[in-house]
Amino acid sequence: MNAQTRPLFDVPLRTQLFIDGRWCMPETRRRLPVVNPSTEDTIVEVEVGGPADVDCAVRAASRAFRAWKQTSGAQRAGFLRAIARGVEAQGEHLAALQSLNNGKPITESRIDVGDVIATFDYYADLADTLDAPEAEIAIPSGDHRAVIRREPTGVVALIVPWNFPMVTTAWKLAPALAAGCTVVLKPSEFTPLPELELAAIIEQAGLPPGVFNVVTGTGAEVGAALTTHPLVSKVSFTGSTAVGEQVMKAAAQSIKGVSLELGGKSSIVVFADADLDLAVDLVTGGAFFNAGQMCSATSRVLVERPLAEALIARLADRVARTVVGDPFASGVQMGPLTNRAQYERVQRFIARGKADGASLVVQGEAPEGAGYFVQPTMFVDLPTDSAIWREEIFGPVLCVRSFDTEDDAIATANDTEFGLVATVVTRDGPRGQRVAGALQAGVVWINSPQLIFPQTSWGGYKKSSIGRELGPFGLAAFQEVKQILSAADPV
């Protein structure tokens, strides 16, 4: 694959915990290697926190909360804008770090950086609106005055995965800070480097000590300690559905609030009237962006039978020609998978697909040599009860089936325990809207790539999510609602 180690960084990388405004060592000295997925070399070792460090960080966040919650929306907006400008100034460095640690092509990492900036700017604007006078609620009583006030939830734990490290963090962190919450962030043990650099930017932005803390480490130790800590009011988690279930159970012991962004098994529905070029772009983009390591991967293609042969032929050609390689090399469309466990999981799914009798149209080779590279793979005519049709693979594996009627397509697309996203490709406008309405998914794109604007919403139905991120929903996830009903002043 000719991937190279990238000694792009002449500044030392951050490897310590960030607690109470200081970079610090964990209580028990342990380190974890962070691996470059393109070469399997260790980039650097980071310090690993444990329950004692979580306790220290949560207590710092709890102390900081008393003053932070009293700040005005405009003051918090100022900090959020300073973070956005800091990310902007360090954009190329952050993008390179993301590609080095996660393996995605540098062009994709730049998109991530742009998303982070847009998210902080959006929540800065929303924070500004929080200073508006409380609106009175119309009630059927002249003797009372009712207002609704929104207050920050408290200390919140943010736990994120490795596929879009900075983005999943920004979608939680920006609204949490905007709302007036204080935060303990746990990055993925596979990709802590972008988050630690983001922490340095946040430090530069001058947030009061304790408002933002980062504890690196494993899910079993740091994650579990955060979800049970008595001073944590809410856990906002993005990751697998299996771990989401554990987080929910752990949080239930102390009735903490949870927001969960979990797995998916999403469909792209292509009708016979679709623009074929557009359909090919949308299918390959939806399945292979970030090497298919997307909760929103539209890895199930449902194509109306008259178009099936043409679409499959075009897809097979495109998939076979995908340029997989060094994320920093120009022209590369797909980097390696992010870690060894994921690489092995994808290989197992490909083997199961073959065993289940699906026709393998393009075989994803795993090239010899270092790095977790897998060529994209495409199956057609899968039985709907096969594992690769039903389970989240989280890798570059595309599964195609044909359908005969609109109802058929909707029923097959909805026949999953997940419900994160879907895409519809058709020239028939009313049909696009009708099908979007019938799909059980939190986001539906019609004839569009997977654009996500911070002003909108993110999250899904069924086992994909609890709650919503982005837009005003993302802010509300970190707010308590308080009603104040006052008897009218006596005249």
Ligand code: NAD
């Ligand atoms: P994961 O569930 O293994 O880990 C996610 C995070 O949880 C990591 O930081 C991990 O250390 C931590 N963790 C692990 N065990 C824990 C525990 N017992 N208690 C608390 N925290 C714990 O997920 P992953 O492999 O990092 O990410 C891939 C998954 O994330 C996929 O299923 C994908 O669909 C999902 N995802 C969802 C969205 C979304 O918006 N819905 C976005 C990105 C990724």
